[in-house]
Amino acid sequence: MSTSSHVSAVLAQGGEIPAPHIEYGQVAPMLLVFGAAVLGVLVEALVGRRSRYFVQVPIAFLGLGAAFVWTIVLGWRENPHSVAAEGALGVDGPTLFLQGTILVLALVSLLLIADRGTGRTGGAVEGHFAAQASALPGSEAEQRTAEAGAVQTEVYPLMMFAVGGMIMFPASNDLLTMFVALEVLSLPLYLLCGLARRRRLLSQEAAVKYFLLGAFSSAFFLYGIALLYGYAGSVRLSDIAAQIARDAGNESLLLAGVALLSVGLLFKLGGVPFHMWKPDVYQGAPTPITALMASCTVVSAFGAIVRVYYVAFETLEWDWRPFMWAVAILTMVVGSIVAITQTDIKRMLAYSSIAHAGFLLLGVIATSPNGLSSTLFYLLAYGFASVGAFAIVTMVRDAGGEAGHLSRWAGLGKRSPVVAGTFAFFLLAFAGIPLTSGFTGKFAVFKAAVEEGATPLVIVAVIASAVAAFFYVRVIVLMFFNDPDPDGPVVVAGPATAVAVALGLTATVVLGVLPQPILDLAGQATTDMFVR
Amino acid sequence: MSPGHYLALSAILFTIGALGVLVRRNALVVFMCVELMLNATNLAFISFSRMHGNLDGQIIAFFVMVVAAAEVVVGLAIIMTVFRTRRSASVDDVNLLKY
Numbered sequence: 361m362s363t364s365s366h367v368s369a370v371l372a373q374g375g376e377i378p379a380p381h382i383e384y385g386q387v388a389p390m391l392l393v394f395g396a397a398v399l400g401v402l403v404e405a406l407v408g409r410r411s412r413y414f415v416q417v418p419i420a421f422l423g424l425g426a427a428f429v430w431t432i433v434l435g436w437r438e439n440p441h442s443v444a445a446e447g448a449l450g451v452d453g454p455t456l457f458l459q460g461t462i463l464v465l466a467l468v469s470l471l472l473i474a475d476r477g478t479g480r481t482g483g484a485v486e487g488h489f490a491a492q493a494s495a496l497p498g499s500e501a502e503q504r505t506a507e508a509g510a511v512q513t514e515v516y517p518l519m520m521f522a523v524g525g526m527i528m529f530p531a532s533n534d535l536l537t538m539f540v541a542l543e544v545l546s547l548p549l550y551l552l553c554g555l556a557r558r559r560r561l562l563s564q565e566a567a568v569k570y571f572l573l574g575a576f577s578s579a580f581f582l583y584g585i586a587l588l589y590g591y592a593g594s595v596r597l598s599d600i601a602a603q604i605a606r607d608a609g610n611e612s613l614l615l616a617g618v619a620l621l622s623v624g625l626l627f628k629l630g631g632v633p634f635h636m637w638k639p640d641v642y643q644g645a646p647t648p649i650t651a652l653m654a655s656c657t658v659v660s661a662f663g664a665i666v667r668v669y670y671v672a673f674e675t676l677e678w679d680w681r682p683f684m685w686a687v688a689i690l691t692m693v694v695g696s697i698v699a700i701t702q703t704d705i706k707r708m709l710a711y712s713s714i715a716h717a718g719f720l721l722l723g724v725i726a727t728s729p730n731g732l733s734s735t736l737f738y739l740l741a742y743g744f745a746s747v748g749a750f751a752i753v754t755m756v757r758d759a760g761g762e763a764g765h766l767s768r769w770a771g772l773g774k775r776s777p778v779v780a781g782t783f784a785f786f787l788l789a790f791a792g793i794p795l796t797s798g799f800t801g802k803f804a805v806f807k808a809a810v811e812e813g814a815t816p817l818v819i820v821a822v823i824a825s826a827v828a829a830f831f832y833v834r835v836i837v838l839m840f841f842n843d844p845d846p847d848g849p850v851v852v853a854g855p856a857t858a859v860a861v862a863l864g865l866t867a868t869v870v871l872g873v874l875p876q877p878i879l880d881l882a883g884q885a886t887t888d889m890f891v892r
Numbered sequence: 893m894s895p896g897h898y899l900a901l902s903a904i905l906f907t908i909g910a911l912g913v914l915v916r917r918n919a920l921v922v923f924m925c926v927e928l929m930l931n932a933t934n935l936a937f938i939s940f941s942r943m944h945g946n947l948d949g950q951i952i953a954f955f956v957m958v959v960a961a962a963e964v965v966v967g968l969a970i971i972m973t974v975f976r977t978r979r980s981a982s983v984d985d986v987n988l989l990k991y
Contacts, residue, residue, distance in 0.1 A: 496976055536952050543959045547966045554970055564977060565986040567970045572922055572983070575963055576913050579929035582956065583906055586936040590899075593944040595952065640989040 383444040386434065386451045389427040389459055390531075393524040396423025400517030416516040417474045423520060424470065427527070428463040431456055441888050443533055447596060450533040450667070453885035457736050458663040459527045465655040465743045466523045468860050472648035472751055473515060475856035488646045488754065489515050489555045490563075497560035515555060518548040519652065526656050530663025533671075533891070535585040535595040535621075538664060542581065542628070545660060546574050549653065556646040558761035566644025573627070573637045581624020587617030597672040598892040604675050618673060618680060625668065629661035631721065632690040635714050639702075642710035647762060650706060651750035654713050655743035658720075662739055666724055666732060671890045674727060684725050688817060691718030692824035700831045704764045705753055708831065709746070712790055715828050716742055719802060719821055722809040729889060730811060733882040734804035740878065741789070741797035741871045748864020749786040751857050752779060756849045763849035769835065771844025776851045780839045782865055787832040789868045792825055797871030804879065898939040905932035919971045919981045930960045 384391070396419050403415050434440060435456040444451050476487045491511045495502040505511075525545025532538035554567030589595050591613040592603040603609055627634040642650045673680055695715030702708040720742075723735030756763045756772065756779070763769065773780035789796035792803075802825065806818045853861075871878060905928060912925030934953045941949025975981045 494973070536955060540955060540959065543962065547962060550966055550970060554973060561977060562988055564970075564974050565988055568919060568974050568983075568986055569989070571967055571970050572913075572919065572926070575923070575926045575967065576910075576929075579906075579909070579926055579933065582930060582933045583936065585952075586902075586933050586940065589937060589949060589952070590940040590943070593940075593946060594948060644989050 380446045382446075383442075383451075386440060386442070386444040387449060389431045389434070389463070390449075390524060390528050392427040392430065393423055393463075393520055393527060396420060397517045397520035397524060399423075400520055404512075404514055404517060412513045413476075413511065416513045417470075420470055420474075420516045420520055421467070424463055424467050424523065428460060428467065431460045431463060435460070435885070441891050443891055448534055448537045449528070449531045450891045451531070452891040453888055454666070454732060454736060454890055455531045455663070457882060457885040458530045458659060458739070461736070461740045461743060462523065462526050462656045462659050462663075465659065465747060466519075466526075466652065468744070468747045468863050469648060469652040469655060470519070471856040471860040471863075472651055472747075472754060473519060475648075475754075475854040475860075487511065488557060488648050490557050490560065493555050515552065518552055522548040522552070522652070523656065526660035529660045530667055532664065532667070533597055535588065535597070538668075539578070539582055539585060542578060542624070542664075545657065546578065546628075549649070549657070550574060552649045552652075553641055553645040555649075556644070559644075562644040563646065564644075566641045569644075570637055570641045577624050577627035577634065580620045580627075584617045584620030584622070584624060587613050587620065591617055597668065600672045601675065601892070604673070614676075615679060618676065619683070621668065622665075622680070622683070625661065625665040626687060629658055629665065629717050629720075630691075630714050631687050631717055632694040632714065635691070635694070635717075638714055639707045639710040642713070643704055643706045643764070647706065647750055647754045651747045654709070654746040654750060658713065658717065659739045659743055662717075662720055662724070662735060666735060667890055669724055670727060670732065671892055677727060681725065684721065685814075685817060688718050688721035688725060689820050691715070691721060692821055693718075696824040696828040699828065700834075702831075703766050705766055705769065705835075706750075706764060708766070708835070709749060709753070712828065712832075713746065715824060716790070718824065719805060722814065722817055722821060723805045725814055725817065726805075726808045726812040728808060728812050729883075729886050730808040731805075732889065733879070733886040734801070734808045736882040736885065737871075737875070737879055738801035738805050740882075741801040741868070744864045744867035744871070745786050745789040745797060748861050748868065749783065749790070751860045751864060752783045752786070754857060755779060755851050755853050755861075757852050758849045766835065766838065768845070768849050770838050770842040771848065772851075773840035775844045775848065779851050779853075782861060784836045784839065785865065786868065787835055789872070791829040791832040793829075795872045797868045797875070800872055800875040800879070895939040895943045898935060902932045902935040902939065905929075905935065917982050917984055919974070919983050922983060923967050923971065927960060927964070930956060 399419055400416055407415050440451045442451055492505045495505060522545050525541050528541035529545055532541050550567055550571040553570050554564045556563035585595060588600055591609045592600045630638040692715055695711050695718055699708050699711035702711060720735055720738055723731045789798040792798040809818050909925045909929035909932060913922050916922050934956050937949040937953045971981060978985055
């Protein structure tokens with residue numbers, strides 16, 4: 361068949377394959393982050409153990425900061441709308457907005473990851489991560505490394521690889537790039553989940569669960585790609601869209617492919633019924649990593665699902681709409697209701713994140729410029745609020761680490777009113793109370809969904825928000841109207857964590873009181889929609 | 893043989909893998925079943941590549957192999973760590989986090 365003719369065509373040219381043309385200027389943010397990650401690996405191998413931390417942290421900050429600045433300049437100077445790297449990556453308004461969001465949220469999460477508290481206590485370096493992940497919990501080897509103050513710093517390169525995958529995921533213009541980006545973002549996260557210094561068993565359990573379920577879901581994602589390749593003969597999103605518009609090819613391949621691909625994407629953003637990993641992983645993972653996952657991974661996964669649904673499957677709307685409606689309703693309802701029964705603060709925030717994924721799916725279902733721009737705004741607002749909330753979770757500590765159980769939070773408002781007040785503010789933002797960023801985001805998404813005729817969905821969403829408000833307010837009541845336990849948790853704030861909380865709080869207030877500049881920016885980013 | 897037969901085989905292998913993930917208890921066997929699913933996908937890519945007469949599918953198969961190898965490295969590291977702490981690789985034993 362013609363396969364052999366292709367091969368012989370290449371061979372006829374004397375085996376010379378033309379080198380691909382790469383627009384280095386447009387893909388530079390990704391290259392900077394990956395470059396910093398590779399540099400981090402070299403530092404891990406070559407720099408002395410005691411000085412590694414002081415080299416790794418600036419490299420990570422500089423890499424993320426430079427990539428963020430480059431993204432801003434790229435969007436500001438040329439308002440690009442083109443494909444780069446032979447069509448593998450799209451560089452357009454929405455992508456740059458998402459990449460900027462991910463990078464700035466990663467910078468804030470890095471503040472949490474890098475925080476080592478006020479210094480050394482009893483010879484051991486304080487921090488959120490295991491000194492030596494390979495040492496058995498409670499073993500002699502672990503004690504020896506702790507006494508020596510030797511702490512491995514592989515967290516930073518791993519985090520940089522994950523962030524690199526995250527900014528590549530929403531930019532992928534073909535499904536192969538998307539699959540590779542998905543794995544590049546997931547594999548380091550599986551490892552990072554297992555690195556907690558305290559509660560090692562829970563942390564390792566979270567890692568194994570995340571890994572097995574994540575690998576399972578990416579196998580579905582990949583089979584979906586295979587079926588779509590069988591349908592369209594190409595994995596480029598625009599080619600798939602063209603084939604759908606032509607109404608040619610085998611439709612059962614197409615529908616099965618769309619379904620399997622959606623399973624993979626919905627797993628990553630935690631849509632019900634693919635959400636089972638989320639509470640376990642959010643609870644077990646080290647809290648700074650949970651903050652990274654709750655903000656950056658969610659933004660990235662939504663960026664990818666929006667791109668796939670807006671570019672490749674837009675004309676197929678009538679086929680996927682009922683399915684997405686069902687998932688969105690289930691996600692909002694299950695997330696909000698199950699959160700009520702939670703007794704662990706991180707688990708409760710995980711279910712809250714599931715409910716928010718449901719609200720965000722309304723923006724995906726709207727498939728309009730307004731739907732896209734409101735999703736972008738919501739992602740930014742939610743990302744900042746969740747980084748801030750998880751930062752506060754790291755600050756409230758018992759003797760054995762963070763105070764996870766909700767009952768331990770009773771009366772925190774009387775002991776440290778500033779911390780409890782800030783946390784209450786983040787919870788109100790999650791609930792969508794006016795004058796917080798959550799209200800503006802929810803309002804924009806709901807409005808876009810109503811415009812596209814999804815009014816029943818919006819009614820469900822409003823009811824789910826009301827249910828969700830109940831458990832947020834319950835925590836606030838617990839903090840302010842109960843008497844503190846005499847041996848209750850203490851608030852320990854490292855300087856970097858305090859800065860992260862302050863940034864999250866500022867963003868939540870500003871996006872709630874003065875949302876117009878960012879709304880305009882999101883609107884401007886989406887005027888030309890995605891490049892095809 | 894027509895490429896259709898290979899596609900059927902790939903679907904069967906994928907289903908066996910998915911069922912294996914759902915019913916097997918040992919984390920290593922679960923992981924092997926995931927690998928079986930990825931290999932079934934490769935077979936589908938190559939059959940479709942033959943049907944469409946372009947080389948994309950074969951190139952993708954190489955990418956999938958590399959990703960699967962990276963996944964093995966990360967996966968075995970995680971499963972080994974859990975095995976060393978718990979002396980068990982059964983997925984029924986990792987049950988501290990629930991509800």
